[in-house]
Amino acid sequence: xxxxxxxxxxxxxxxxxxxxxxxxxxxxxxxxxxxxxxxxxxxxxxxxxxxxxxxxxxxxxxxxxxxxxxxxx
Amino acid sequence: xxxxxxxxxxxxxxxxxxxxxxxxxxxxxxxxxxxxxxxxxxxxxxxxxxxxxxxxxxxxxxxxxxxxxxxxxxxxxxxxxxxxxxxxxxxxxxxxxxxxxxxxxxxxxxxxxxxxxxxxxxxxxxxxxxxxxxxxxxxxxxxxxxxxxxxxxxxxxxxxxxxxxxxxxxxxxxxxxxxxxxxxxxxxxxxxxxxxxxxxxxxxxxxxxxxxxxxxxxxxxxxxxxxxxxxxxxxxxxxxxxxxxxxxxxxxxxxxxxxxxxxxxxxxxxxxxxxxxxxxxxxxxxxxxxxxxxxxxxxxxxxxxxxxxxxxxxxxxxxxxxxxxxxxxxxxxxxxxxxxxxxxxxxxxxxxxxxxxxxxxxxxxxxxxxxxxxxxxxxxxxxxxxxxxxxxxxxxxxxxxxxxxxxxxxxxxxxxxxxxxxxxxxxxxxxxxxxxxxxxxxxxxxxxxxxxxxxxxxxxxxxxxxxxxxxxxxxxxxxxxxxxxxxxxxxxxxxxxxxxxxxxxxxxxxxxxxxxxxxxxxxxxxxxxxxxxxxxxxxxxxxxxxxxxxxxxxxxxxxxxxxxxxxxxxxxxxxxxxxxxxxxxxxxxxxxxxxxxxxxxxxxxxxxxxxxxxxxxxxxxxxxxxxxxxxxxxxxxxxxxxxxxxxxxxxxxxxxxxxxxxxxxxxxxxxxxxxxxxxxxxxxxxxxxxxxxxxxxxxxxxxxxxxxxxxxxxxxxxxxxxxxxxxxx
Numbered sequence: 020x021x022x023x024x025x026x027x028x029x030x031x032x033x034x035x036x037x038x039x040x041x042x043x044x045x046x047x048x049x050x051x052x053x054x055x056x057x058x059x060x061x062x063x064x065x066x067x068x069x070x071x072x073x074x075x076x077x078x079x080x081x082x083x084x085x086x087x088x089x090x091x092x
Numbered sequence: 093x094x095x096x097x098x099x100x101x102x103x104x105x106x107x108x109x110x111x112x113x114x115x116x117x118x119x120x121x122x123x124x125x126x127x128x129x130x131x132x133x134x135x136x137x138x139x140x141x142x143x144x145x146x147x148x149x150x151x152x153x154x155x156x157x158x159x160x161x162x163x164x165x166x167x168x169x170x171x172x173x174x175x176x177x178x179x180x181x182x183x184x185x186x187x188x189x190x191x192x193x194x195x196x197x198x199x200x201x202x203x204x205x206x207x208x209x210x211x212x213x214x215x216x217x218x219x220x221x222x223x224x225x226x227x228x229x230x231x232x233x234x235x236x237x238x239x240x241x242x243x244x245x246x247x248x249x250x251x252x253x254x255x256x257x258x259x260x261x262x263x264x265x266x267x268x269x270x271x272x273x274x275x276x277x278x279x280x281x282x283x284x285x286x287x288x289x290x291x292x293x294x295x296x297x298x299x300x301x302x303x304x305x306x307x308x309x310x311x312x313x314x315x316x317x318x319x320x321x322x323x324x325x326x327x328x329x330x331x332x333x334x335x336x337x338x339x340x341x342x343x344x345x346x347x348x349x350x351x352x353x354x355x356x357x358x359x360x361x362x363x364x365x366x367x368x369x370x371x372x373x374x375x376x377x378x379x380x381x382x383x384x385x386x387x388x389x390x391x392x393x394x395x396x397x398x399x400x401x402x403x404x405x406x407x408x409x410x411x412x413x414x415x416x417x418x419x420x421x422x423x424x425x426x427x428x429x430x431x432x433x434x435x436x437x438x439x440x441x442x443x444x445x446x447x448x449x450x451x452x453x454x455x456x457x458x459x460x461x462x463x464x465x466x467x468x469x470x471x472x473x474x475x476x477x478x479x480x481x482x483x484x485x486x487x488x489x490x491x492x493x494x495x496x497x498x499x500x501x502x503x504x505x506x507x508x509x510x511x512x513x514x515x516x517x518x519x520x521x522x523x524x525x526x527x528x529x530x531x532x533x534x535x536x537x538x539x540x541x542x543x544x545x546x547x548x549x550x551x552x553x554x555x556x557x558x559x560x561x562x563x564x565x566x567x568x569x570x571x572x573x574x575x576x577x578x579x580x581x582x583x584x585x586x587x588x589x590x591x592x593x594x595x596x597x598x599x600x601x602x603x604x605x606x607x608x609x610x611x612x613x614x615x616x617x618x619x620x621x622x623x624x625x626x627x628x629x630x631x632x633x634x635x636x637x638x639x640x641x642x643x644x645x646x647x648x649x650x651x652x653x654x655x656x657x658x659x660x661x662x663x664x665x666x667x668x669x670x671x672x673x674x675x676x677x678x679x680x681x682x683x684x685x686x687x688x689x690x691x692x693x694x695x696x697x698x699x700x701x702x703x704x705x706x707x708x709x710x711x712x713x714x715x716x717x718x719x720x721x722x723x724x725x726x727x728x729x730x731x732x733x734x735x736x737x738x739x740x741x742x743x744x745x746x747x748x749x750x751x752x753x754x755x756x757x758x759x760x761x762x763x764x765x766x767x768x769x770x771x772x773x774x775x776x777x778x779x780x781x782x783x784x785x786x787x788x789x790x791x792x793x794x795x796x797x798x799x800x801x802x803x804x805x806x807x808x809x810x811x812x813x814x815x816x817x818x819x820x821x
Contacts, residue, residue, distance in 0.1 A: 075185040
C-alpha cells in the first residue's frame with residue numbers, strides 16, 4: 020500500500036481509501052480529500068514536515084502522520 | 093419585527109470584509125458565551141431592522157471543532173431568518189461543500205459568490221444562473237473588496253428572510269436517500285422536529301454524530317439502517333455522505349464553471365514559491381519576525397509606550413515645542429486647587445492614575461503590533477508561519493502560530509497574550525495563553541539586572557539563563573499540560589488551508605486592530621483598576637500605635653503585614669524575609685515595581701532602574717542561591733495585573749483564568765523550591781526534609797513529562813451550553 024506520505028514532491032496521485040477515524044479523518048474529507056480525488060504533492064515544509072498539496076484547486080497543508088492515513092495509487 | 097441574517101462561509105472567503113461592508117461602523121464584537129470563539133453582530137447599513145450575525149469561519153458542520161459546533165448550534169437553536177452564505181469564487185468546489193450542508197437546515201439560503209473580480213481576471217467563467225438552479229437558492233456575484241453586488245445581495249437576503257421558504261434540490265444516491273427517509277420517518281414517529289431541520293438531523297444521525305443525539309433529546313436507534321447502507325456501499329456513514337456531497341458538487345461545477353484553458357502560475361503561486369521555499373522560508377520568516385518585533389516592540393512601539401507612560405501618564409510631553417503636562421500633573425494641580433484630602437489625592441494619583449496608566453501605557457504598543465498581526469493574517473502569511481514552524485511547536489502541544497505570541501512576549505506579555513488570537517485551534521490557543529508569560533518580558537529585565545548585579549557580580553550568564561528558564565518552562569508546560577484532562581479532550585488535526593496571498597483592505601486591518609485594542613482596554617481595565625486600588629490601599633493604610641489610618645512608611649502598611657504573614661511560605665524557597673514577599677506582591681502591579689519596592693523597603697526614596705543603590709543591602713540578606721530562586725519565582729509566577737487581565741479576556745472563562753494563574757504560580761513555586769533545595773545540597777548545605785521535597789518536585793515533573801497518553805478524537809467541550817444570546821445594546 021502506498022500512502023500520500025510517501026509520494027514524491029511534484030507527482031499527482033489519486034486517493035484510493037482513507038484510514039483513521041473521528042476528527043482527523045472527517046477533517047481530511049471535509050477539506051475535499053475523498054475517494055477518487057486527485058492530489059498533487061506540491062512541497063515539503065523547510066523542516067521536513069508538514070507537506071503542501073493541491074487538491075480541488077486550492078492549497079492544503081497536512082502533517083505527514085495524517086498523510087499516512089491516505090492510501091493512494 | 094426585526095430580521096436576523098446569519099453570515100456563514102469558509103475561512104479566507106472574504107467574510108470579514110463583507111461583514112464590514114454590510115454593517116459599516118455599526119458592530120458589536122464579543123465572544124460566544126463560554127468559549128474563546130469571537131462573535132460579531134451588526135445592523136445592516138441603512139436597514140435598522142436587519143441584524144447580521146457573523147458566524148465563525150468554518151469548512152463544514154462537523155461535530156469536531158469548536159467553531160463548527162458554535163456555528164451549527166446557533167443555526168439550530170436560534171433559527172436566523174436567512175443564511176447569507178459567502179463562497180470564494182476562485183475556489184468554488186470546496187466552498188460549496190459547506191453550502192450543501194447549510195441548505196439542509198431548512199433555513200432560506202442566499203449564496204454570494206465573492207471575489208468575482210479575481211475570477212474574471214483569471215479568465216474563468218461562472219454561470220450563476222445554472223448554479224442557482226442546481227443549488228435551489230439565489231446566487232449573486234459580488235466582490236466585497238471592490239464593493240460590487242452588495243446592494244443586490246442584501247436585497248435578495250432580505251427577500252429570502254421574509255419569504256421564509258427554502259427549496260431543497262440536492263438528493264443523495266438512492267440507497268442513502270431511502271435510509272434518510274427511513275430515519276426521518278422515525279423522527280416523525282417520535283413527534284418530529286418542530287422546525288424544518290429534520291433533514292439536517294437525519295443526515296447527522298446517519299453520520300453517527302453524537303452531538304446531535306444529545307441535542308434532539310430523542311431516543312432513536314438508527315444503527316441497523318446505517319449498517320445496512322454501509323454494507324451495500326462498503327464505507328462508513330460519515331464517508332458515504334462526504335463522498336456523495338463532493339460528487340454532487342462536481343456535477344454542479346461541471347455545468348456552471350468554465351475554467352480558463354491555460355494553466356499559468358498566479359501571482360500568489362509565484363510569491364509562495366519564494367516564501368515557503370525549502371531554503372528561503374526560514375530566513376524570510378526570521379526577517380519578517382524581526383521586522384514585526386523591531387517595529388512594534390523596540391522602536392515605534394517603545395516610543396509610543398514611553399510617550400504614554402512618561403508623557404501622558406507622567407510629567408508631560410511636548411508637541412512641536414508646546415509643553416503639554418501629563419495627566420498626573422493636571423489632576424494633581426486640580427486636586428491641589430480644590431484642597432482635596434491627602435488620602436484622596438494619593439488614591440487618585442498614586443493608585444488609580446499610576447496603576448491604570450501603567451496598563452494603558454501598553455496600548456499604543458499593542459495597537460502597532462495588532463496592525464502587523466491583522467496584516468499578516470489577512471494577507472495569507474500567518475498560515476505559512478504555521479506551515480513553517482509546526483514541526484517544532486507541535487512537539488510540546490503548541491501550534492506553529494505560538495511563535496508570534498512568545499516572541500512578542502519577550503517585549504511585553506500583554507500583546508503577546510492578545511496575539512494568541514491568531515491561533516484557530518482552541519487547545520493550542522489556551523496552551524499558548526498559559527505559557528506566553530513564562531518568557532521574560534521587558535519589565536522583568538530590571539529584576540534580572542538587580543539579581544545579577546547584587547549577587548552575581550553582574551555575571552553575564554544570569555540574563556541568558558533567565559530566558560533559558562522561560563523557554564524550558566514553556567516546553568515542559570506544553571508537554572505536561574497536553575497530557576492532562578483539561579487538554580487531552582480536544583483533537584487537534586493539522587489539516588490547514590494555505591490561502592492565496594492577497595492584499596488586505598486597509599480599513600479591515602485598522603478595524604481589526606481597533607477591535608482587539610478596545611477589547612483589552614474594556615475588559616482588562618476593570619480587573620486592573622480594582623487590583624491596583626487594592627494594592628494602593630494595602631500599602632498606604634495600616635495600624636500605627638493601635639490606630640488604623642494612612643501610614644507614612646510602606647513598612648507599617650497592611651501590605652507589609654500581609655508580607656509578614658505569608659513570608660513563611662517562601663522559607664523553603666530560601667527567601668522567607670517579608671520584604672521579598674512584599675516585593676513579589678507589588679510585582680503583580682508591574683514587574684519592574686519589584687526593584688522599586690526593595691528600594692523603598694531598604695530605606696531609599698528612589699533607586700535606579702537596576703537598583704544599584706541597594707545591591708550591597710540585598711547581597712547581605714540573600715545568598716546567591718536564594719536570590720536565584722527569587723528570580724525564578726518572579727519570572728514564572730502569575731504575571732502583572734495587565735497580563736492577567738489579558739489572560740482573563742482571552743480565556744473568556746473564569747475557571748480557565750484561575751487554572752492558568754494557579755498553574756503558573758504553582759509551577760513557579762515548585763521550580764524555585766527545587767532550585768534552592770537541590771542547589772543547597774551541591775553548595776554544601778544540610779540534607780533536610782525540604783531537600784526530599786525538592787527532589788520530589790523534580791520527580792513529579794518528570795512523571796508528568798513522560799507518562800503515556802492518548803490523543804482524543806472527539807471534542808470534549810460541553811457545547812450544549814453554547815447558546816447564542818442577544819447582545820444588550
